[in-house]
Amino acid sequence: MIVSLFYKCKTYRRKFWFAAISILLIVLSTSPVHADDLIMVRSTQAFPEAMTNLQHTIINRGYQLIRVQRVDIGLTASGFKTDKYRLVFFGDKYMVEELPNKYPELIPYLPLKIVIYAEEDQTLILGMNPVNLEKYYPDNPELARAFNQWKKDLESILHEAQKDED
Amino acid sequence: MKSTMFDLVKNCFILTICLLCFGSRFALATYPEPDGKKLYDLHCSACHGENGRGGVGVPLALPDFLNTASDQYLQKTIRLGRPGRIMPAFTSLRNEQISAIVQFIHTWSDTTPTQYPETPVQGDRHKGAQLYSKHCAACHGNNGEGGHGTGVTYSRPRDLPIIAPALRNAGFLAAASDQMIKATLIKGRKNTPMPSFLKQGLVEKDINDLVSYIRSFEKTVQQGRDKPVEQQAKPTLVYESSYSFEETVENLKGAAIGANFRIIREQYFNEGLAEPGKEDKQKKIVYFCNFNTLNQALAIDSRVGLFLPCRITVVKHKGKVLVMSINPKLLSNFFNNSELDRLCQQMYETYLAILEETTL
Numbered sequence: 001m002i003v004s005l006f007y008k009c010k011t012y013r014r015k016f017w018f019a020a021i022s023i024l025l026i027v028l029s030t031s032p033v034h035a036d037d038l039i040m041v042r043s044t045q046a047f048p049e050a051m052t053n054l055q056h057t058i059i060n061r062g063y064q065l066i067r068v069q070r071v072d073i074g075l076t077a078s079g080f081k082t083d084k085y086r087l088v089f090f091g092d093k094y095m096v097e098e099l100p101n102k103y104p105e106l107i108p109y110l111p112l113k114i115v116i117y118a119e120e121d122q123t124l125i126l127g128m129n130p131v132n133l134e135k136y137y138p139d140n141p142e143l144a145r146a147f148n149q150w151k152k153d154l155e156s157i158l159h160e161a162q163k164d165e166d
Numbered sequence: 167m168k169s170t171m172f173d174l175v176k177n178c179f180i181l182t183i184c185l186l187c188f189g190s191r192f193a194l195a196t197y198p199e200p201d202g203k204k205l206y207d208l209h210c211s212a213c214h215g216e217n218g219r220g221g222v223g224v225p226l227a228l229p230d231f232l233n234t235a236s237d238q239y240l241q242k243t244i245r246l247g248r249p250g251r252i253m254p255a256f257t258s259l260r261n262e263q264i265s266a267i268v269q270f271i272h273t274w275s276d277t278t279p280t281q282y283p284e285t286p287v288q289g290d291r292h293k294g295a296q297l298y299s300k301h302c303a304a305c306h307g308n309n310g311e312g313g314h315g316t317g318v319t320y321s322r323p324r325d326l327p328i329i330a331p332a333l334r335n336a337g338f339l340a341a342a343s344d345q346m347i348k349a350t351l352i353k354g355r356k357n358t359p360m361p362s363f364l365k366q367g368l369v370e371k372d373i374n375d376l377v378s379y380i381r382s383f384e385k386t387v388q389q390g391r392d393k394p395v396e397q398q399a400k401p402t403l404v405y406e407s408s409y410s411f412e413e414t415v416e417n418l419k420g421a422a423i424g425a426n427f428r429i430i431r432e433q434y435f436n437e438g439l440a441e442p443g444k445e446d447k448q449k450k451i452v453y454f455c456n457f458n459t460l461n462q463a464l465a466i467d468s469r470v471g472l473f474l475p476c477r478i479t480v481v482k483h484k485g486k487v488l489v490m491s492i493n494p495k496l497l498s499n500f501f502n503n504s505e506l507d508r509l510c511q512q513m514y515e516t517y518l519a520i521l522e523e524t525t526l
Contacts, residue, residue, distance in 0.1 A: 037254075037500035038469065040212040042221070066438035071460070071474055080464070082321040087471055089438070096436045100449070104483045105402040107435060107449065108492040115471035119221050119320045124212065128472050128500060136401050 039154055040126035041162040047084040047116070050123035054088060054116055054161040061157050063090045066111050084118035099146060106143075109133065112150060114157070125161055127154045200263040202270030209256060210267065213317070218274055220318040222468060223253065224328060230355040232275035234346060236282055240268040242341035250504035251332050252316055252467070282345035287377040294379025297372055302333075305359060310334030310383050314505060316467050328358045334383040348377050399496045403517055407480075407487040407525040411448065414480050414487050414524060418452050421523035422478070425516055427454035430475060448482040459513075466505045473497055473513075478520065489524050491517045 043050040058065055065088070072083040091111030100107045114127045130150040137143045207216065214220060218227030226232070244264045247255035256264070272279050299308070305326065306312055312332030319327050331338060351373045354362035363373060407414040419429050434440075435449035453475045463470045478491045494517065498510035 038472075040469070042212045042216060044216065064439055069475065071464075071471055075461070075464070080321060080461075085464075085471060087474060091439060093439065096439050097446070100435065100481075101483075104481050104488060105404055105490065107479050107481060108402050108477065108490050110435075111439070113472065115469065117321065117468065117471065119468075122215075122221075124221065124469075126212075126469055126472070128497070132500065133401055 047118035200266035202266035287344035289374030289378035294375035305330035
């Protein structure tokens with residue numbers, strides 16, 4: 001297609017600029033882009049401190065903390081060494097009220113969720129990269145913007161929450 | 167004509183400047199001096215621990231591991247990962263960045279990394295198969311599929327303090343040379359269940375046979391995960407219900423209970439965000455759980471909370487009642503864990519059965 005468009009350019013000048021812009025676009029589009037499927041950090045803080053830190057960070061980032069779900073019923077009884085495993089749901093009105101009315105099929109993925117659990121005296125914190133959903137909505141700049149913003153926010157929240165407050 | 171030539175020269179000049187600008191931007195952005203510790207902290211420490219003590223990932227700061235792991239082995243492991251065994255392939259890291267991470271990992275050991283000759287080990291793989299069944303299969307699996315679960319036992323129950331690596335794995339076989347496998351079998355790894363097989367009574371010829379057998383896995387190894395990743399899978403499973411919104415919610419609860427789940431919570435979708443009493447009554451989430459499946463999933467991969475709790479949402483949208491859930495097969499793709507793939511296939515079928523039962 002690019003070749004046929006090239007031949008449609010009537011003057012040398014147009015051909016030149018078409019070729020130049022095409023080369024630039026190709027160079028830019030093949031630049032390495034890496035999207036991690038899971039965004040994950042390790043905090044050296046113990047679980048209670050990391051949990052408090054995470055909740056503050058979510059609020060400071062402009063989101064509302066919606067709910068904290070325990071996933072530890074019967075864990076220790078089943079032989080697990082930790083019962084400190086929580087899911088933290090958070091969002092804002094745009095995420096939970098506006099977008100779902102336009103795109104109801106997104107509802108099962110909303111509000112966003114962060115998993116936090118203890119691993120010995122440290123804490124693991126992770127979330128799914130929302131950009132993973134982008135490929136299912138091609139040519140949708142509104143959702144692309146939302147997914148990328150959520151990814152950015154999620155990364156910031158996790159990296160902030162990872163920091164030792166001391 | 168003169169003007170056209172002048173324009174072309176002018177354009178060439180402008181283009182050269184543009185390319186130089188882009189080039190320098192890329193050069194600055196893409197090739198900073200790699201800092202192994204920073205890269206390790208960013209890409210590895212969440213799983214392997216900040217000091218290499220392990221966690222979701224296996225421990226790296228074991229002297230015997232670092233003594234036997236060559237630079238090449240570590241580099242290839244980072245680059246190729248372990249398909250289906252959690253360790254992802256870091257395809258976007260540059261070779262210098264990977265080398266910097268490997269150099270950093272080696273700072274945990276006092277010894278110089280071993281370099282192995284490329285010479286293949288010659289042995290009898292049929293005899294090796296017999297030895298493998300007797301000495302290795304209990305930990306590494308009858309078919310070299312490796313131990314179950316993830317990393318080390320910090321938070322989860324497991325019969326061994328460290329997961330036994332999968333040997334029939336494209337990433338492992340590409341990374342580990344014959345001589346490195348042989349050295350590992352001879353020396354073993356202290357502080358792990360891997361013994362020295364010389365001390366277990368084997369002789370060098372037996373070890374050569376074992377290496378030959380392990381290398382023969384290459385003929386049958388799957389290059390990817392043991393289940394094709396469904397790239398085209400839709401992210402959401404959606405069924406339309408012919409019942410009213412309220413009836414559909416009741417049907418859903420009945421269907422979940424019928425599939426051996428307990429209803430653990432029922433709430434409006436925007437509850438917790440909307441003012442109490444002003445929630446959207448046209449969107450309701452039903453959470454349910456089967457604790458055996460939950461524990462099974464957590465034992466396979468502790469990060470599986472991203473799926474939890476099981477949830478189906480009923481939504482009234484443009485006059486239609488829709489029942490919807492995540493697609494577990496899609497989420498499973500993000501974990502690079504074949505064991506989890508199998509569980510997610512089961513969950514996918516369970517979700518479909520509940521959705522069908524609800525809307526039937």
